[in-house]
Amino acid sequence: MTNACHFNVFKALNFATAVVRRSLSSPCNLAYPCKCSLRQIHMESNNKIDSRGALIVLEGLDRCGKTSQCSRLLSYLEELGHSVESWRFPDRNTGVGQMISSYLENKSHLDDHAIHLLFSANRWEKRSLMESKLKSGTTLIIDRYSFSGVAFSSAKGLDVEWCKAPEAGLLAPDIVIYLDISPEKAAERGGYGGERYEQLEFQKRVAQSYKMLRDSTWKIVDATLPIEDVEKQLRQIVMECVLKCQKGKPFVELWQN
Numbered sequence: 001m002t003n004a005c006h007f008n009v010f011k012a013l014n015f016a017t018a019v020v021r022r023s024l025s026s027p028c029n030l031a032y033p034c035k036c037s038l039r040q041i042h043m044e045s046n047n048k049i050d051s052r053g054a055l056i057v058l059e060g061l062d063r064c065g066k067t068s069q070c071s072r073l074l075s076y077l078e079e080l081g082h083s084v085e086s087w088r089f090p091d092r093n094t095g096v097g098q099m100i101s102s103y104l105e106n107k108s109h110l111d112d113h114a115i116h117l118l119f120s121a122n123r124w125e126k127r128s129l130m131e132s133k134l135k136s137g138t139t140l141i142i143d144r145y146s147f148s149g150v151a152f153s154s155a156k157g158l159d160v161e162w163c164k165a166p167e168a169g170l171l172a173p174d175i176v177i178y179l180d181i182s183p184e185k186a187a188e189r190g191g192y193g194g195e196r197y198e199q200l201e202f203q204k205r206v207a208q209s210y211k212m213l214r215d216s217t218w219k220i221v222d223a224t225l226p227i228e229d230v231e232k233q234l235r236q237i238v239m240e241c242v243l244k245c246q247k248g249k250p251f252v253e254l255w256q257n
C-alpha cells in the first residue's frame with residue numbers, strides 16, 4: 001500500500017470509528033433500545049412533499065442473481081423513459097472501494113471490525129450524491145447496501161448492533177428486495193469467483209443473518225425461478241415503488257433514533 005493509501009485508510013477508519021462511538025453513546029443506546037429505528041426527514045414545502053426518485057435495494061447471497069436482475073431493471077425503466085441509474089456496493093472505484101476490493105481478493109488483510117467500517121465509509125462517501133440524485137428525480141437501483149454490511153460482518157461473529165451503528169443516518173431504501181435462494185442451490189450455480197466470503201459454510205451463516213435482519217417491508221422473491229419470472233416480479237414491485245416516490249414520499253434514515 002502507498003503512503004497516500006495508508007492515509008486514506010487512516011482517515012476512513014477515524015471517521016467511521018467516530019460515527020460508531022457517537023451512535024453507541026447516544027441516549028438511545030444498546031442498553032435502552034429504541035422502538036423506532038428509522039427517522040423521517042422533513043422535506044415538505046408548503047405541506048407538499050416533493051416528487052423524487054426511488055431508492056431500490058436488491059439483497060441476497062452471492063450468486064443469487066442480483067447483478068443480472070439489476071441490469072434488467074435498469075434497461076426496463078430506461079425503456080419506459082424513467083431517469084434511472086444502477087449502483088452497487090461496494091463501489092470499488094473510490095479509494096476506500098479499492099481497499100475493500102483488495103481485501104475481498106485476498107490481496108490484503110484487515111481486522112474484521114476495520115473492514116466493516118470501510119464498507120460503511122464506502123456508503124457514506126456516496127450518501128450526498130445519492131440524496132441529490134433522488135431529489136432530482138433519478139431512481140437508483142442498488143446492488144447491495146447496509147444489509148449486506150450487517151449480514152456478512154455479523155456472520156463472522158461481530159455484534160449485530162455494533163454492525164448497524166455506522167450505518168445509522170444513511171438513507172433508508174424505499175424498498176428492499178431479497179432474492180431468496182438456499183446457500184446450497186447458490187453454490188450449485190458455480191462460478192463462485194474465489195473472493196473472500198464465497199464459500200458454502202460461510203454463506204450459510206450469512207443466510208441466517210439475513211433472516212434475522214428481514215422485516216415485513218422486505219419483498220422476498222424466489223430466486224430459483226426462471227430468470228424471466230424473477231424479472232417479472234421485480235418489475236411489478238419496482239414500478240409500484242417508483243410511482244409512490246413520484247407522487248412524493250418523505251425520506252427516511254436507516255437505524256436512526
Ligand code: NYM
Nearest residue numbers: 062089090119144145148149152153197
Ligand atoms: N459485502 C458487501 C460485505 O461484506 N459488506 C458490505 O457492506 C457489502 C456491500 O462483499 N460477498 C460483501 C458481499 C460480497 C462482497 O460484493 C462483494 P459483490 O456484490 O459480490 O461484488
Ligand code: MG
Nearest residue numbers: 062063195198
Ligand atoms: Mg459476489
